[in-house]
Amino acid sequence: DLSAERRLRCMLEHLVPVEISRVNPDRSVCIFPTSEEYKDIVQVPGDFAKKALLSSRSQYEQLYNEAVTNPDGFWGRVAAGFFWKKLWDTSKPVCNYNFDADKGPIFVEWFKGGFTNVCYNALDRHVLAGHGHELCFLWEGNDPGQSAQLTYSDVLKKVCQVANFLKSKNVQKGDRVCIYMSMIPELPIAMLACARLGAIHSVVFGGFSSESLAGRILDCKAKVLLTCSAGRRGNKLLPLKELADRALEICLRDGNTRVETCLVYDNSFALPREKVPWVEGRDLWWQDNVSQFSVDCPVEWMAAEDPLFMLYTSGSTGKPKGLIHTVGGYMVYAGFTFKHVFDHHPGDIFWCTADCGWITGHTYLTYGPLFNRATCVMFEGVPTFPHAGRWWEIVDKFKVSILYAAPTAIRTLAAQGDEVVRKYSRKSLRLLGSVGEPISPKTWRWYYEVCGDSRCPIIDTWWQTETGACMISPLPGAWPMKPGCATLPFFGVQTLVLDQEGKELHGACEGYLSIKAPWPGIARTVYGDHSRYESTYFKTWKGLYATGDGCRRDADGYIWITGRVDDVLNVSGHRISTGEVEGALVSHPQCTEAAVVGYDHELKGQGIYAFVTLSQQAKPSDALKKELQDIVRKQIGSFASPEVIHWAVSLPRTRSGKIMRRILRKIAARQYTDIGDTSSLSDPSVVEALIKGR
Numbered sequence: 001d002l003s004a005e006r007r008l009r010c011m012l013e014h015l016v017p018v019e020i021s022r023v024n025p026d027r028s029v030c031i032f033p034t035s036e037e038y039k040d041i042v043q044v045p046g047d048f049a050k051k052a053l054l055s056s057r058s059q060y061e062q063l064y065n066e067a068v069t070n071p072d073g074f075w076g077r078v079a080a081g082f083f084w085k086k087l088w089d090t091s092k093p094v095c096n097y098n099f100d101a102d103k104g105p106i107f108v109e110w111f112k113g114g115f116t117n118v119c120y121n122a123l124d125r126h127v128l129a130g131h132g133h134e135l136c137f138l139w140e141g142n143d144p145g146q147s148a149q150l151t152y153s154d155v156l157k158k159v160c161q162v163a164n165f166l167k168s169k170n171v172q173k174g175d176r177v178c179i180y181m182s183m184i185p186e187l188p189i190a191m192l193a194c195a196r197l198g199a200i201h202s203v204v205f206g207g208f209s210s211e212s213l214a215g216r217i218l219d220c221k222a223k224v225l226l227t228c229s230a231g232r233r234g235n236k237l238l239p240l241k242e243l244a245d246r247a248l249e250i251c252l253r254d255g256n257t258r259v260e261t262c263l264v265y266d267n268s269f270a271l272p273r274e275k276v277p278w279v280e281g282r283d284l285w286w287q288d289n290v291s292q293f294s295v296d297c298p299v300e301w302m303a304a305e306d307p308l309f310m311l312y313t314s315g316s317t318g319k320p321k322g323l324i325h326t327v328g329g330y331m332v333y334a335g336f337t338f339k340h341v342f343d344h345h346p347g348d349i350f351w352c353t354a355d356c357g358w359i360t361g362h363t364y365l366t367y368g369p370l371f372n373r374a375t376c377v378m379f380e381g382v383p384t385f386p387h388a389g390r391w392w393e394i395v396d397k398f399k400v401s402i403l404y405a406a407p408t409a410i411r412t413l414a415a416q417g418d419e420v421v422r423k424y425s426r427k428s429l430r431l432l433g434s435v436g437e438p439i440s441p442k443t444w445r446w447y448y449e450v451c452g453d454s455r456c457p458i459i460d461t462w463w464q465t466e467t468g469a470c471m472i473s474p475l476p477g478a479w480p481m482k483p484g485c486a487t488l489p490f491f492g493v494q495t496l497v498l499d500q501e502g503k504e505l506h507g508a509c510e511g512y513l514s515i516k517a518p519w520p521g522i523a524r525t526v527y528g529d530h531s532r533y534e535s536t537y538f539k540t541w542k543g544l545y546a547t548g549d550g551c552r553r554d555a556d557g558y559i560w561i562t563g564r565v566d567d568v569l570n571v572s573g574h575r576i577s578t579g580e581v582e583g584a585l586v587s588h589p590q591c592t593e594a595a596v597v598g599y600d601h602e603l604k605g606q607g608i609y610a611f612v613t614l615s616q617q618a619k620p621s622d623a624l625k626k627e628l629q630d631i632v633r634k635q636i637g638s639f640a641s642p643e644v645i646h647w648a649v650s651l652p653r654t655r656s657g658k659i660m661r662r663i664l665r666k667i668a669a670r671q672y673t674d675i676g677d678t679s680s681l682s683d684p685s686v687v688e689a690l691i692k693g694r
């Protein structure tokens with residue numbers, strides 16, 4: 001798309017002052033700060049700074065530089081804080097890698113030669129040291145009044161029972177286990193049980209449809225599926241077992257299934273047992289079977305570079321990629337970032353509101369906190385059920401000190417007004433976090449002033465499924481915040497800002513965000529398709545990891561994330577591929593073509609807008625619109641269903657046939673005066689027709 005490139009170049013050349021400045025000039029949304037907002041600085045509240053693990057930027061810089069110049073010393077020291085059955089080969093560099101495809105295959109290895117077990121480090125280590133009685137999970141159900149407490153010993157016993165069950169089903173090191181559950185403690189318990197045995201877990205978010213689940217089961221050839229009868233989120237019932245059944249049927253049709261066992265947790269709060277569909281011989285009730293197994297189970301000692309888990313994520317093209325994270329590096333990076341980014345102190349009550357189906361729930365609800373012996377709140381429901389004060393009620397109930405949430409939820413709550421927040425004490429809170437999408441300065445301010453009473457720093461944490469754990473974030477206490485800004489890279493993370501030719505930009509600048517050398521938590525490959533890993537992340541910029549995000553770096557060296565520069569949408573913090581949604585739409589027999597773009601959505605961040613052309617016999621109607629929305633729901637999940645269906649007679653294409661999304665984004669955003677150059681279109685009148693149809 002030439003003209004977009006030209007625009008980018010202009011922007012890069014006239015950097016200061018820019019009013020609305022984004023690397024992706026086509027994004028209709030400007031949540032990006034105005035020049036006034038850029039200057040807004042918030043000092044770390046004094047009381048917080050006094051007790052913070054890190055209290056100055058110079059202290060940070062010293063450690064940051066050490067991590068870059070002496071990774072062996074720095075990461076060796078960090079890794080030594082974990083239990084290793086056998087230490088890594090300390091006579092060799094702690095990290096060995098190649099990011100340059102010209103020099104051979106891309107690979108990353110950390111702590112080579114070492115043996116450890118992630119579950120042992122999350123649980124056994126603490127229990128053996130006499131901390132078994134300390135609280136691990138504080139669970140709050142969807143309906144108020146439903147809650148549970150699990151100590152570290154409780155969790156260890158339950159994990160061992162599940163691990164022994166899996167062993168009885170012949171699950172061995174390296175086998176894949178798929179987990180499709182709602183947010184109940186058995187979900188992280190299942191993940192830890194897999195880690196104990198060295199089985200690779202693949203958690204599929206409960207909001208995904210049966211077809212998505214089937215695709216993931218088939219791709220990784222899972223041996224066992226762990227699910228629950230149903231889940232409840234607000235007033236909605238999630239019939240997980242029914243969806244799982246349909247997924248397993250699809251797998252059967254494919255003739256490829258190896259799923260011989262489906263273990264079902266009886267979540268009777270959500271659905272009575274007798275209403276749960278059942279396949280005799282394959283399905284087993286969790287409560288009836290798992291409890292018969294021993295509460296002791298030896299751990300499988302794993303090599304540092306053995307896979308720990310896989311997690312599917314969407315890119316701009318193709319089917320979702322199963323990213324592989326490995327044992328040693330992920331463990332060290334998840335644990336270490338948790339401690340420093342959240343400034344974790346003993347006694348903190350930590351609440352990450354993310355679902356375990358996403359990387360945030362893996363790293364900061366399960367692994368990271370447990371390595372640090374933290375107490376975690378886990379919530380099954382939604383922020384506004386049964387009332388808009390639910391979150392603050394939970395904060396007061398469990399005396400939550402650190403709250404980690406997504407901007408989309410914060411925006412939803414902000415829309416309900418300040419009163420429902422102020423009704424609750426919230427005095428236990430000392431730190432607030434944000435993750436998953438850019439947080440606008442306005443939302444940041446509301447979160448800071450209203451939710452945190454201007455007393456709690458905010459950490460705006462930027463990272464990705466691929467990075468394993470946090471990459472750019474304030475270390476609270478160490479430097480002043482700027483509302484809407486992720487600030488500085490974590491220890492050892494070498495961020496670069498590039499222009500469109502891949503040239504590194506210095507000082508205050510704007511461009512593409514990339515990373516120079518590996519950090520321990522980077523994903524190592526795409527399951528079953530290493531060349532896809534190489535081409536997605538390492539082909540764009542030679543020798544560098546391409547993040548897919550744009551950013552601006554200001555004069556203080558702070559990094560402002562501006563959003564994706566590819567065709568990935570971020571809807572309510574969910575990462576969605578435009579290509580996947582288009583694929584689902586065109587599978588409808590009456591849809592001939594579809595082009596999907598994002599548009600500014602007040603609550604969701606981005607909404608999904610689909611331009612659709614129909615076959616000659618078909619007529620636009622509300623019923624057809626619903627059919628199209630349903631087909632996306634069915635193939636991907638409700639969260640990916642387009643809000644807007646625009647009946648188009650044809651789509652704007654270049655003479656070579658490429659759809660010009662830039663123009664479609666402008667039309668979706670009603671920015672007609674700003675359509676730009678349409679001379680390269682094969683038929684410029686198409687644009688006129690689309691505007692009329694808006």
Ligand code: WT7
Pocket residue numbers: 313358359360434435436437438439460461462463464465466486547548549561562563564570573574575
């Ligand atoms: C994409 C990654 C981070 C784990 C959950 C999402 C966007 C994430 C931020 C942030 C601006 C953010 C990026 C990134 N993103 N955090 N603090 N500020 N954008 O993981 O599903 O892999 O999505 O989320 O665009 O590339 P994910």
